[in-house]
Amino acid sequence: MSEQTLSTPWSRSLGLRVPVVNAPMGGAAGGRLAAAVRAAGGLGMIGMGSAGSVTALRRELAVAGTPDGIGLVDWVAARETGLLEAAIAAGPRIISVSFGTDFSWVPQVRAAGILAVTQVYDAPGAHRAQDAGIDVLVARGSEGGGHGADRLALLPLLDAVLDIATVPVLAAGGIGSGRTLAAVLAAGAAGAWLGTCLAAAEESLLSESARLAMLAADAGSTTVTTAFDEALELPWPSIYPARVLRNEFTDPWSGLDELPDSERLRAAIAADDPRLAPVDAGQGVGLVTHIEPAAAVVDRLCGDAAELLRTHRE
Secondary structure, eight states, X not given: OGGGGOOOHHHHHTTOSSSEEEOOOTTTOOXXXXXXXXXXXXXXXXXXXXXXXXXXXXXXXXXXXXXXXEEEEHHHHHHSTTHHHHHHHTOOSEEEEESSSOOXXXXXXXXXXXXXXXXXXXXXXXXXXXXXXXXXXXXXXXXXXXEOOOOOOHHHHHHHHHHHOSSOEEEESSOOSHHHHHHHHHHXXXXXXXXXXXXXXXXXXXXXXXXXXXXXXXXXXXXXXSHHHHHHTOOOOTTSOEEEEOOTTTSGGGTOSSOOOHHHHHHHHHTTOTTTXXXXXXXXXXXXXXXXXXXXXXXXXXXXXXXHHHHHXX
């Protein structure tokens, strides 16, 4: 297959067939998705988001076996006693901890022979992460779904981070086609950190209604907000809003007379009603047109990117 020709020094160093990683999306990237991405030749990650816990991690590990990677949220890891230690004990190849400025976890992860990874949003953040001993940087552009600092679009960010990076840099945010994958690899990224394009995959933990909401969306259907975190009293730092699908909670004037209160939001989440409940999605969501296995997504993106890069070299 043409995807076999798509590689980078970083992906080859890890023995990956293709230079892609599934983002550790809370509520979507469980053990099945991580295993499916690994089987497709990429690096599969389990994500522990706002609801992350030792119990939840062990449940997903039972599905995935030894995962390639585990992703944690800074404030969740601090709140959930033993979560970082459980992630290290699982023996993944990489552990990512993002959405914070405390890098005290890095020596502990590296001492276990695991690569330490974190997301960055500008050059100063990349400098701080490198100084702390981070092994791989994830340059996450504002196009990306879920939480992240809304500072720079991916390509300007990638330029800024690659200029100062002394470690491999993965690109994240809005990558949902062979074209965009080829673009970031041609720009010098060591690989792609894929979220939205895999969130609706068959192996994802997403509910059926959330998948259907993604299928009905287009590139203009997302917005950046802290409204859900505030209503649910989640301690996300305000500098990390979430990119989500617009709905009657983010745009109350679209169908309601006033902003729903937190109780109504919690009821909608419990009922799995995306008219009010949050659905994380990046600006590449319009490229998600049907539900399919993760392997089909990875094969298509990597095959198309390999062909584009080959054509432009000739």
